[in-house]
Amino acid sequence: MVRILAVADEVVESLTFGVGIDVRPDLILGAGDLPFDYLELLSDLCDAPCVYVPGNHDRDLRGYRRGRSGWTRAGLPSADPGPVGAINADGRTVTVAGVRICGLGGSVRYNGGPNQYTETQQRLRCLSLRARRPRIRPDILLTHSPARGVGDADDRAHRGFACFHPLVEHLRPKMMVHGHIHPHGTHPRDLVIGADTISMNVVGYCRFDFDPATGDHTIARRRYGA
Template identity: 35%
Template sequence: MTRILVVSDEESKYIWDHFEPKKFKNVDIIISCGDLKSEYLSFLVSMINAPLFYVHGNHDTKYKANPPDGCECIDDKIVIYKGIRIMGLGGSYRYSPGEHQYSERQMKWRITKLRPRLWLTKGIDILVTHAPAYKIGDGEDLCHRGFECFVEFISKYKPQLLLHGHQHLNYGRNQRIHNFKETEIINAFGYYFIEL
């Protein structure tokens, strides 16, 4: 059993201001789905004895000048940690000029470029994104629209998990967990623990 801490979009005061080591001692992997301060990710990886893998959110433009220390960006990569195959595709649907925003076609091309690696690893266990999949926990506006190619991807490759952020869970607007075919889709907003 692997215990994963997923985080996204909003720094948790519970973790950052009132850190209790015993509550995180069994965490094996930390995964960030984007839009968090670089300092927060550096804090997590220094306080919890586990590697931290992250993708960029649409607001993570300061990472270039100030990347999170001790963390690994997995955008456009597949990493294997303790036998778990993890693939990263950060960014949101393009709604304005700027970094970490993609058209449907651009995101599909990013997936296409990873096909040789997907073949070598015989698929993946976890897909980490910032944006949600289209019509599965996404928003109505262009900024929060999900990607159709993510739906196609999980239909074809059947990862156990799709972890995403971008859609805030404030005010009970959205649910955290969806299921699509054989994949459990989890919105990592704030923080959440997963047993894999």
């Protein structure tokens, strides 16, 4: 079992003091719209690697490249644009702590801000991710937004992406972990998308044990929002 701490959108101050982290996680997943120093703090506190995707309120991370000499943008040296030491999985597949993770950040376009995409733009990103992924079935699809009709909302800014449905059918991830939809005092249910993929809203945080071999998971602790 891999112990995973998944966080999104709302800072839970108690976590920064270790409250709620009864057992140190092996992996931290950031599903977007969190201060980068918060992810850095959690990673340091838990001594665990962090994999994240950007949300619609995060800075624009496009155009940055990491080479042997460090980070660059437009060919010029640059500081690490994201959480220091964390892995940006947006648009690619990474394997960390024995878990294969495909990532797609961003939300639907509603005001022209960074990390916002039209349905067509996100569909093209989905096709690119499909082309780059390994033949092995990924364990987790990490996104900022949910799929349309699977835990999303009806207002323009919080509609999910319809293109995530064919993506899930093609990738067949065991879990889809997302943020973006604030619970506002409710307890969002984990839902099924595709044949058997569990879609989980982790705004606030969710600490769960995950078996990459079977896809089975057990929730150890959860907080719906800050």
